[in-house]
Every structure is written in C-alpha cells, then in structure tokens.
Amino acid sequence: MSAANDANIEYIDWNNAFEILDKAFKLGIFVLIIGPKGTGKTTLVRKFAKQVSKELSSVNFSLRTRESHLIGTNTIDNGQINFVNGVLVHSMTQGDLL
Numbered sequence: 894m895s896a897a898n899d900a901n902i903e904y905i906d907w908n909n910a911f912e913i914l915d916k917a918f919k920l921g922i923f924v925l926i927i928g929p930k931g932t933g934k935t936t937l938v939r940k941f942a943k944q945v946s947k948e949l950s951s952v953n954f955s956l957r958t959r960e961s962h963l964i965g966t967n968t969i970d971n972g973q974i975n976f977v978n979g980v981l982v983h984s985m986t987q988g989d990l991l
C-alpha cells in the first residue's frame with residue numbers, strides 16, 4: 894500500500910502510542926487500537942509502519958468478507974489448481990504489518 898508508507902505522514906502522539914506500539918512490536922504481540930471515528934488510529938499505524946520500515950496491509954471487514962479473503966482461495970489457471978494467499982497469510986509470510 895503506497896499511501897500507507899507515505900514519508901510525510903504527521904501524527905501527534907498525544908498518548909504515548911508509539912512507545913506502546915514499539916514495546917508490542919519488539920515482543921511480537923498483537924495490538925488492539927480502539928477509539929472513535931477519525932481520531933487517528935489509521936494514521937498512527939501508517940506512521941509506525943513507516944518508522945519500522947514494514948509494509949502495511951489492511952483489510953476492511955464487511956458482511957461480504959469471507960474467510961477466503963483472509964486465508965486464501967484455490968484458483969484454476971490453464972487446468973492447474975493454484976492456491977492464492979489471502980491478505981492474512983500474505984502478510985504473515987512476508988513478515989508485514991496487518
């Protein structure tokens with residue numbers, strides 16, 4: 894995601910968020926960021942991904958989101974069955990942030 898790695902992202906760290914994300918990142922644990930709409934959650938994560946030089950993948954959940962979007966799905970190309978990774982498997986195998 895090119896916008897996700899925009900070097901010019903500004904984030905005002907009013908809540909020590911970078912320090913907390915950094916700790917979690919170094920320990921390899923997941924982070925849940927909760928807050929009202931438009932309060933900078935996505936901006937924070939984009940900036941953090943930039944700081945640690947990681948690609949950032951994202952997925953929006955809707956009623957039409959299926960397990961296969963995350964895990965992957967089989968496709969048939971020229972009579973050959975191939976497995977195409979979903980966003981979760983892709984980002985895990987690349988060592989990206991999701």
Ligand SMILES: Nc1ncnc2c1ncn2[C@@H]1O[C@H](COP(=O)(O)OP(=O)(O)OP(=O)(O)O)[C@@H](O)[C@H]1O
Nearest residue numbers: 903904905906907929930931932933934935936937
């Ligand atoms: N702490 C902050 N520092 C800099 N910009 C901020 C901050 N908080 C919000 N913004 C700005 O507010 C706008 C909305 O922020 P963002 O999209 O990151 O919010 P969000 O919490 O991810 O919202 P949503 O819940 O809708 O996904 C962006 O333009 C962002 O730059």
Ligand SMILES: [Mg+2]
Nearest residue numbers: 931934935936
């Ligand atoms: Mg957001």
